[in-house]
Amino acid sequence: MGLKAKLEELKTKGLVDIQAADDQRQLNEIRVKLLGKKGPLTEVLRGMKDLSAAERPQVGEFANKIKTELATAIDQQLQVLDQKSLQQRLAHETVDVTLPGRQAQVGTPHILNQVIDDLEDLFIGLGYEVIDGPEVETDHYNFEMMNIPKDHPARDMQDTFYITDELLMRTHTSPNQARTLETHDFSKGPLKMISPGRVFRRDNDDATHSHQFNQIEGLVIDHHVTMADLKGTLEVVARHVFGDEREIRLRPSYFPFTEPSIEVDISCFACGGKGCSVCKHTGWIEVLGAGMVHPNVLRGAGVDPVEFGGFAFGLGPDRFAMLKYGVNDIREFYQNDLRFLHQFQREVK
Template sequence: MSLDDKLKSLRENGIDEAKRAQRLQELNDLRVNLLGKKGPITKALRGMKDVPAEQRPEIGTLANNVKKDIQQAIEEKMTELNEKLVAHQLEEEKIDVTLPAAKQIQGTKHILNQTIEDIEQFFIGLGYEVAPGYEVEEDHYNFERLNIPKDHPARDMQDTFYLSDELLMRTQTSAQEGRDMEAHDFTKGPLKMISPGVVYRRDDDDATHSHQFHQIEGLVVDKNISMADLKGTLEALCRHVFGAQREIRFRPSYFPFTEPSVEVDVSCFNCDGKGCRICKYTGWIEVLGAGLTHPNVLKMSGIDPNEYSGMAFGLGPERFAMLKYGINDIRDFYLNDVRFLEQFKGVN
């Protein structure tokens, strides 16, 4: 068979194979096999030396045209197969826009965040500022500025996680009191602040205790602050959180940074003071500690206790939430169990 006939035969067979291909891979293989360096067209051209000189231009032109024709046939078939593939994907993946959309599951704020924000908004409405403070605190502010020197036995109750001799994970958000009293300009009005945040203590982990929990400390310093101011503020808070009919009572207690100091009870919101399991049949539930700011605490901040007085209180959002919503185990707040958390969507 002459070289001319071989090239024409290759063109006919190549175009025919391209038209019959059903997969893109077949076309790629055909291109390599026919048009590659080791393909039959290249081999046929190597026989050009045996072709008379006057025929070589014609054979060369024919060879180039064969390559172009086969390449064109492959590209046309490739375009056809790609269009079929896209059409198939569109058919398989089409969306019926008339179908109802999939339900979007929305989360909610954690019940502790809801409780804290609710209490923050209450105090902001009374003109208080929110000062979260630092979780890593100086011993000076965490203890000494709160009238708890290094040899004070009250430290044993709050012994915590020390980072150095002078730095620790704060045991109470009361540590922010000293910083705010130092920075406040009393010529512009009274100091009214709350400090919410996480605190850390060496404690057992059980149903009612945790080594890490939240606290909200409150402080007011002004002229003529009295127990009447403290009682009125806390009564309004308890009625806001636990119900409009709540009453509070003070019981004598001891805190190094307040004098006098009191434990605060709220009338049971479950039985209205009649006595039930929640209040241990006393009609009262202990909710927080408070008192008038100790004169030593004022002096250490450069405030004259003969001219100014203050009141302070500290409450636990976990305890408030547990009492309000009947939660029996403090550890439930931290387990991230969706079944537990979903009960409190937008409760505040």
């Protein structure tokens, strides 16, 4: 058998062994056995010295080719084995992906504050400042400056927690209108503000009354602000909170601090205006009060009502939340049952 044939045979046999190897160790043994210094290939090459000078390079080249082929086959088999052991490991490591994960605990913002934050974001985007004011107010700012003098029948509308004759729990956030009007510098531009906060009424707590609730007052005063601007602004609010398809309807009403005064209804979001139990079969839901600021309020705060004018509105986050999320008992907002609060964990837009 010639050298070349020997090499062929070596290769054929080697490849069979390599492909039969089923672990790394075995394969290493094969590598050493075939290609190592004491291996048959080395031995064959050693016999090259007996060859003629003409044959030697041919056989040498052939031997190297076989060596490369065997080495490549070993590497490939190694990869096959790696893949195989990886597959085994992966199968072993498999978890039940349907088991619940380890969750970081994240708190839920109170739904009323979510409603307030959302409206604050909306109005900041429209260029409004957010103004805070005292929850314990003076009779002067809560009533007198809002064009509600002592003995005004409208004081019947808001039963008040008085502390002394002059101090009280604010019944609305409207007094921040007067407080801000007094200090605003109109030479620097119009006044656009909202004022959210806690307000208090002397009510017995029941499903629809709470002695503490929230209000957001809004006020825009400039040289030329119209009732049409009020309507447009309230449409933005209604659509932002209750959906893009909402229409609004203005009805005459009465507040001592606005003239004209209006109540604002939105088309029912539950039935789209056809009439259902949510809107008491009218197609409309009353959501807030508003109007053009009464000249007495402006004058009282030192603002000339001929030169300046504008609108004000007051809305109730509690009412908004009750309507929007179908909450039937206002007390749920203040009892803070975790099961109630956690419902609003979802981003509630």
